[in-house]
Amino acid sequence: MSFYKCVKITLLVLGGALSALGQSNFASKTIGVGVVVADLERSLDFYVNGIGMVKTGSFTINEEFGKRSGLTNGVATNVTILKLENSPEATDWKLMSLGSKPAHLKPKHIQDDTGMQYITIQVKALQPIIDRLTQLKVPFLGSTPTPLNAKAHFVFVQDPDGTFIELIGPLQ
Structure with a gap:
């Protein structure tokens, strides 16, 4: 087998292997x-x-x-x-x-339980959500909203069953 044919076969095999690595098994x-x-x-x-x-x-x-x-x-x-x-x-x-009622106490902090404890939602403007949550009398946790940087703030709340919700985005 010639050197060029060997290189060509090697490149084809490597290309197929690299292509398979980049593919996902998820639909x-x-x-x-x-x-x-x-x-x-x-x-x-x-x-x-x-x-x-x-x-x-x-x-x-x-x-x-x-x-x-x-x-x-x-x-x-x-x-x-x-x-x-x-x-x-x-x-x-x-x-x-x-x-059924929950079999465990509602956590007060993320470290109070294991498993999925919080979700993060990136928003375009926090103020409308803050207004709606305030109207529903949802307590804000910590000292939130809290600035993260010049463009984004962080709001922390819990859903009625204790899942923590991070809301991140500009105030307006």
């Missing part, structure tokens, strides 16, 4: 997040009327699928899908309530 660039809440209406009020998310859909998990899939051990539930905007690229924030 979507987003992660859908399912959040079990104690009171669905209260949580919808917080996320839709306070944060500003939009309802984009819903579906039902029936008893049979709940048991077969291992999701609920046979308990039926409705799931409401929220997004920051109604677009296919936006993350699904799926709320469901199973009619």
Whole structure:
């Protein structure tokens, strides 16, 4: 085999290997997040009327699928899908309530529990969200809003079930 043919085959093999490294096994660039809440209406009020998310859909998990899939051990539930905007690229924030009270205390700080503790939402203007959350009597945590730099502030709140929400963006 000639030197040039060897180089050509080597480059083809390396090119294929490098191309495979850059590919993803995932069908979507987003992660859908399912959040079990104690009171669905209260949580919808917080996320839709306070944060500003939009309802984009819903579906039902029936008893049979709940048991077969291992999701609920046979308990039926409705799931409401929220997004920051109604677009296919936006993350699904799926709320469901199973009619039970939480088995743990609501955390006061991120370090009080393990698992998913907070989400971060980048916003174009904080003031409208601050106004809506104030109207809903949602307490602001720490000394927020707090400036991060010349262009951005940080607001920290909790949803009704204790998930911490970081809101980051300019005030106006």
